[in-house]
Amino acid sequence: MDDYPLLDLFWTMLWFFLWIMWLFLLFKIVTDIFRDDEMSGWGKAGWLIFCVLLPFLGVLVYVIARGKGMSQRDVKQAKESEAAFQDYIRKTTGTSAGGKGGSADELARLAELKNKGALTDEEFQRAKAKVLS
Known part of the structure; x- marks a missing residue:
């Protein structure tokens, strides 16, 4: 050993x-x-x-x-x-190089405007449909 x-x-x-x-x-x-x-x-x-x-x-x-x-x-x-x-x-x-113009960013901005009361529910739905199309 x-x-x-x-x-x-x-x-x-x-x-x-x-x-x-x-x-x-x-x-x-x-x-x-x-x-x-x-x-x-x-x-x-x-x-x-x-x-x-x-x-x-x-x-x-x-x-x-x-x-x-x-x-x-x-x-x-x-x-x-x-x-x-x-x-x-x-x-x-879907965002651009500057971080602006993408559908995800646009939806986030729309949701923020709706939460602040700047957009009604109907306006939000129309804008959302426009962004997603």
């Missing part, structure tokens, strides 16, 4: 954890290489060859040389995704 002491188990788990972290970093770098629109095809091929043939050195050099750009590309992609999502929401709910 003492063939594999606890300290050896600890070191094995540590090395396994570091290997998994390195794999995640390698995949992150490969996706970053393909995501970079400013890099030429030859540049992308060079970095990929460098990271495949000399993986530990390639990953280390890439993070040192292009690490700041990686975070900027991540932020840019997050902003583009958020803008696309917001655009989708606007199209789905």
Whole structure:
């Protein structure tokens, strides 16, 4: 039972954890290489060859040389995704980019006017039918 002491188990788990972290970093770098629109095809091929043939050195050099750009590309992609999502929401709910003119907004304004007493029930129903048609 003492063939594999606890300290050896600890070191094995540590090395396994570091290997998994390195794999995640390698995949992150490969996706970053393909995501970079400013890099030429030859540049992308060079970095990929460098990271495949000399993986530990390639990953280390890439993070040192292009690490700041990686975070900027991540932020840019997050902003583009958020803008696309917001655009989708606007199209789905029927609101315009300024937030005015959509049927949901118009109905909310009509309900508010009715609650304030500015519109009668009959006027509200006619306006609501007009907005929904």
